[in-house]
Amino acid sequence: MTDPNLDSGRDEEPLVGDGVTAGVVRVGDTVRRPVRPFTATIHAYLRHLHGAGFSDAPIPLGFDDQGREVLSFVPGDVPREPLPAGASGEDVLVELARLVRRLHDAAQSWTPPADATWGGIPGARIVNSTADGEPLVVSHRDYCPGNVVFRDGLPAALIDFDLAKPTTRVDDLANALYYWAPLLHPADRSPAFADLDIPGRVAVFADSYGMSLAQRRALVPAATRMIHRFHVNMRAAAEVDPVFKRMWDEGVKDRLPRAETWIEREGPAITARLVA
Numbered sequence: 001m002t003d004p005n006l007d008s009g010r011d012e013e014p015l016v017g018d019g020v021t022a023g024v025v026r027v028g029d030t031v032r033r034p035v036r037p038f039t040a041t042i043h044a045y046l047r048h049l050h051g052a053g054f055s056d057a058p059i060p061l062g063f064d065d066q067g068r069e070v071l072s073f074v075p076g077d078v079p080r081e082p083l084p085a086g087a088s089g090e091d092v093l094v095e096l097a098r099l100v101r102r103l104h105d106a107a108q109s110w111t112p113p114a115d116a117t118w119g120g121i122p123g124a125r126i127v128n129s130t131a132d133g134e135p136l137v138v139s140h141r142d143y144c145p146g147n148v149v150f151r152d153g154l155p156a157a158l159i160d161f162d163l164a165k166p167t168t169r170v171d172d173l174a175n176a177l178y179y180w181a182p183l184l185h186p187a188d189r190s191p192a193f194a195d196l197d198i199p200g201r202v203a204v205f206a207d208s209y210g211m212s213l214a215q216r217r218a219l220v221p222a223a224t225r226m227i228h229r230f231h232v233n234m235r236a237a238a239e240v241d242p243v244f245k246r247m248w249d250e251g252v253k254d255r256l257p258r259a260e261t262w263i264e265r266e267g268p269a270i271t272a273r274l275v276a
């Protein structure tokens, strides 16, 4: 393994994604990020993924002399909102679904350590909206554009596993679809996504993942619970954290209630297409 300290003192290039984590920098072929209570758990998870054959994620390289976590830099392009028209093609959904399927299959064989610590958004009121009794898998849970690395115009790798924790496959798929179908009112989508056939896109994603009939039936209820949880938790986070306060004021406060109304109305059409 490379000694992370060999790079210290070299030029640091600030990396600003969605502005949630302050102090993310690139140093050569590595990324340095502040250590959080869940960092060791996530490094163990990433090591498992690579060992199980999923290599489209950062490699954990330890800690540097400033106490920061060191990860491999994943080459490619990370899209930003508003997403470009090229990101609205069905080929993007196909590749994302295959990527998440490979992640789930590699993650399935990992049992987190007894002292595992997980991340979450600040002040969260609802920590879990997973249906009772479902089998759990540790997965990414945050497929926002800033966490997906593209190559040649298609999703190729995932970064930023800060919100990874035990979830169900369906809940995790609902998260990916929230950002990429997307499961939003047309007024809240990137312009290139405003007029798309969302039930058709969800079905393309489901086919590419290989979703079972039971998973297809569970998707809309899972997405509905997730959007409600986002709404409650983002409101709570805005009360305790200035970064989340800014996101809330700049649009989340309108987008999430609109998304709740939208999924209530459009959910049946999505389910009908999924189980057809």
Ligand SMILES: Nc1ncnc2c1ncn2[C@@H]1O[C@H](COP(=O)(O)OP(=O)(O)O)[C@@H](O)[C@H]1O
Binding pocket: 015, 016, 017, 018, 019, 020, 021, 022, 024, 031, 058, 071, 072, 073, 074, 075, 078, 146, 147, 159, 160, 162
């Ligand atoms: N391992 C990595 N490889 C390549 N780019 C990265 C990596 N980690 C972070 N970045 C870049 O930095 C941005 C912000 O980092 P991220 O870990 O997503 O932090 P945040 O918690 O703020 O979303 C990302 O959107 C991406 O552009």
Ligand SMILES: [Mg+2]
Binding pocket: 017, 018, 146, 147, 159, 160
């Ligand atoms: Mg991120």
